[in-house]
Amino acid sequence: MNIALLPGDGIGPEVIAQAAKVVKAVGAKFGHTIHFEEAPVGATAIDLVGDPYPESTHEVCLRADAVLFGAIGDPKYDNNPKAKVRPEQGLLRMRQKLGLFANVRPTFTFPSLIHKSPLKLERVEGVDFVFFRELTGGIYFGEPRGRNEQGTKAFDTNVYTKEEITRLARMGFEAAQRRRKLLTCVDKANVLATSRLWRETVQELAPEYPDVKVEYEFVDAVAMRLIQWPKAYDVLITENLFGDILTDEASVISGSMGLMPSASVGTDNKLFEPIHGSYPQAAGKDIANPLATVLSAAMMFDYAFGLKAEAQAITDVVNKSLAAGIVTEDIAEGGKAYKTSEVGDWLA
Amino acid sequence: MNIALLPGDGIGPEVIAQAAKVVKAVGAKFGHTIHFEEAPVGATAIDLVGDPYPESTHEVCLRADAVLFGAIGDPKYDNNPKAKVRPEQGLLRMRQKLGLFANVRPTFTFPSLIHKSPLKLERVEGVDFVFFRELTGGIYFGEPRGRNEQGTKAFDTNVYTKEEITRLARMGFEAAQRRRKLLTCVDKANVLATSRLWRETVQELAPEYPDVKVEYEFVDAVAMRLIQWPKAYDVLITENLFGDILTDEASVISGSMGLMPSASVGTDNKLFEPIHGSYPQAAGKDIANPLATVLSAAMMFDYAFGLKAEAQAITDVVNKSLAAGIVTEDIAEGGKAYKTSEVGDWLA
Ligand SMILES: CC(C)[C@H](C(=O)O)[C@@H](O)C(=O)O
Numbered sequence: 201m202n203i204a205l206l207p208g209d210g211i212g213p214e215v216i217a218q219a220a221k222v223v224k225a226v227g228a229k230f231g232h233t234i235h236f237e238e239a240p241v242g243a244t245a246i247d248l249v250g251d252p253y254p255e256s257t258h259e260v261c262l263r264a265d266a267v268l269f270g271a272i273g274d275p276k277y278d279n280n281p282k283a284k285v286r287p288e289q290g291l292l293r294m295r296q297k298l299g300l301f302a303n304v305r306p307t308f309t310f311p312s313l314i315h316k317s318p319l320k321l322e323r324v325e326g327v328d329f330v331f332f333r334e335l336t337g338g339i340y341f342g343e344p345r346g347r348n349e350q351g352t353k354a355f356d357t358n359v360y361t362k363e364e365i366t367r368l369a370r371m372g373f374e375a376a377q378r379r380r381k382l383l384t385c386v387d388k389a390n391v392l393a394t395s396r397l398w399r400e401t402v403q404e405l406a407p408e409y410p411d412v413k414v415e416y417e418f419v420d421a422v423a424m425r426l427i428q429w430p431k432a433y434d435v436l437i438t439e440n441l442f443g444d445i446l447t448d449e450a451s452v453i454s455g456s457m458g459l460m461p462s463a464s465v466g467t468d469n470k471l472f473e474p475i476h477g478s479y480p481q482a483a484g485k486d487i488a489n490p491l492a493t494v495l496s497a498a499m500m501f502d503y504a505f506g507l508k509a510e511a512q513a514i515t516d517v518v519n520k521s522l523a524a525g526i527v528t529e530d531i532a533e534g535g536k537a538y539k540t541s542e543v544g545d546w547l548a
Numbered sequence: 549m550n551i552a553l554l555p556g557d558g559i560g561p562e563v564i565a566q567a568a569k570v571v572k573a574v575g576a577k578f579g580h581t582i583h584f585e586e587a588p589v590g591a592t593a594i595d596l597v598g599d600p601y602p603e604s605t606h607e608v609c610l611r612a613d614a615v616l617f618g619a620i621g622d623p624k625y626d627n628n629p630k631a632k633v634r635p636e637q638g639l640l641r642m643r644q645k646l647g648l649f650a651n652v653r654p655t656f657t658f659p660s661l662i663h664k665s666p667l668k669l670e671r672v673e674g675v676d677f678v679f680f681r682e683l684t685g686g687i688y689f690g691e692p693r694g695r696n697e698q699g700t701k702a703f704d705t706n707v708y709t710k711e712e713i714t715r716l717a718r719m720g721f722e723a724a725q726r727r728r729k730l731l732t733c734v735d736k737a738n739v740l741a742t743s744r745l746w747r748e749t750v751q752e753l754a755p756e757y758p759d760v761k762v763e764y765e766f767v768d769a770v771a772m773r774l775i776q777w778p779k780a781y782d783v784l785i786t787e788n789l790f791g792d793i794l795t796d797e798a799s800v801i802s803g804s805m806g807l808m809p810s811a812s813v814g815t816d817n818k819l820f821e822p823i824h825g826s827y828p829q830a831a832g833k834d835i836a837n838p839l840a841t842v843l844s845a846a847m848m849f850d851y852a853f854g855l856k857a858e859a860q861a862i863t864d865v866v867n868k869s870l871a872a873g874i875v876t877e878d879i880a881e882g883g884k885a886y887k888t889s890e891v892g893d894w895l896a
């Protein structure tokens with residue numbers, strides 16, 4: 201197995217290093233030869249070669265069977281709206297060039313961490329849903345975008361084709377068939393032309409999945425109900441920008457944000473990453489929680505290689521580490537706080 | 549005082565009727581002559597004259613010193629993406645024609661209702677922030693919008709000018725000066741050209757308000773922090789679409805959604821409305837909670853007429869009704885549930 205490692209910025213390198221240890225250990229146990237190839241991305245790549253997603257990194261990803269990604273983002277770019285090159289551009293170019301059109305983000309709970317949820321126990325206990333966020337279209341990429349000549353007016357274009365909506369929606373329908381058979385299409389069809397195309401396209405597909413119940417809900421209503429009653433959801437499909445906002449909102453409800461993995465998949469390539477960011481304040485301190493990245497590696501074995509036992513072995517050892525209290529300071533709660541690298545060693 | 553009453557759809561007429569009673573009572577007590585003029589809007593207006601915001605209704609609003617608005621929306625339009633006339637179009641046209649560029653949405657808690665919050669007590673106790681959502685620009689109105697000829701591709705345009713951002717931002721800065729002096733600019737400047745203009749414009753204005761601390765935060769991060777630690781916020785400013793999603797998310801955290809008022813203000817006109825929707829399931833049953841509309845009337849006395857004592861009298865009587873348990877079934881909790889009209893009578 202050829203796995204590209206893209207550590208990125210901030211705590212990225214530290215958490216990727218632990219995931220790599222675990223992947224290696226799984227390889228040894230199950231008899232897979234694992235080959236890692238590492239490449240720079242994000243602010244790190246800008247510093248090295250002036251490009252947040254260099255062509256050489258792209259080639260590493262193309263060569264690989266799967267990509268394990270850390271995080272990108274550096275505060276030195278955040279408050280400089282005029283910066284010409286930004287780390288995020290690398291992320292977006294990577295998604296587009298690898299054709300990663302679906303971002304798959306499960307939200308579930310860990311019983312030992314559920315008390316950390318900002319929500320009351322009865323609201324969050326047993327929550328189990330998954331977002332399919334469209335990742336290579338919409339207002340993130342639509343043209344025209346920019347400024348008028350005087351710089352006094354700015355514009356962005358949201359654009360979707362039926363094909364883009366269809367391939368994402370089909371993934372959602374199929375996931376719903378394997379799960380609790382409820383699909384929620386999240387849009388703003390009462391205002392946006394793009395959303396009306398989403399709703400229309402999903403309505404046309406629905407008869408092909410007669411066992412799936414389809415609900416249509418406005419994005420603002422979902423933003424409310426995700427907090428009020430998150431158990432109501434099973435599979436949610438939505439466009440790029442709504443998905444950005446709602447998946448982040450969803451990420452905090454389980455109390456296990458530091459543990460939530462994600463996959464970004466397309467026809468030819470697959471990338472796995474923790475949903476947390478680059479957390480620059482913690483970078484280099486060996487304190488970051490590696491579990492989300494480790495669980496992203498579990499998703500990789502399952503989604504990229506169809507190796508369920510390997511994926512399960514990782515999930516199991518993560519659960520054991522939680523039960524044994526071999527955890528980083530963010531979830532240690534009075535118990536001993538282990539270093540990032542110590543947790544990685546223990547898991548491996 | 550000339551007050552336009554626009555009851556709208558669903559429970560709108562019932563809650564507006566209670567607010568009107570209270571406004572009349574305040575007028576009598578403080579010696580103001582109140583003149584109401586009622587006009588149709590939303591699905592009700594479509595049914596009557598085929599237009600969700602008829603010219604005659606617009607004239608009533610123009611003539612008025614302030615508008616009290618109920619709610620619009622009817623489920624018969626929701627799942628029909630091809631409907632030619634939709635209630636929401638009336639709302640959007642009304643906002644634009646009245647120049648209501650700022651939607652002001654406070655979130656605060658009522659001690660007697662805080663236990664209804666989906667959030668844990670320590671997270672929500674003392675929450676007190678206010679959103680200034682831009683309401684007449686952005687992707688809600690930007691052109692071009694629509695479909696290609698074959699109908700297989702749809703597009704919307706997000707567009708903002710420096711002027712639009714400036715007038716909204718100044719309202720936010722001024723509110724922050726009267727409050728805890730923290731302004732959060734919510735954008736997606738790492739992706740959108742419009743957001744970079746927002747951030748740049750706010751950065752240019754900031755030196756004029758040296759007593760206000762300004763923070764810049766991405767919309768996805770705010771979607772998280774609003775649940776994790778809502779007390780962190782004081783005044784938030786944002787564009788139309790982000791505001792739609794985030795103010796709805798914010799509305800559920802206090803546990804008092806049925807009580808939250810809002811104002812939509814421009815240079816010449818001011819409109820006040822509950823943040824809850826038309827709640828069609830409850831329409832006509834005399835069970836809807838009128839308090840958000842009544843508190844919107846309090847906001848009207850304050851914001852539209854500068855009459856603080858009148859506003860306070862309304863807030864006081866609402867607090868008394870809560871303490872006395874003269875409330876509708878949604879917040880009665882085992883106690884006697886009063887009818888919408890009974891609550892209105894009691895308050896008046
Ligand atoms: C960093 C940013 C461009 C990115 C996005 O908006 O997609 C991030 O928020 C995410 O969700 O992966």
Ligand SMILES: CC(C)[C@H](C(=O)O)[C@@H](O)C(=O)O
Nearest residue numbers: 390391420621636639640792
């Ligand atoms: C009904 C709809 C068009 C409207 C909006 O999106 O502005 C509503 O959600 C609101 O927030 O007032």
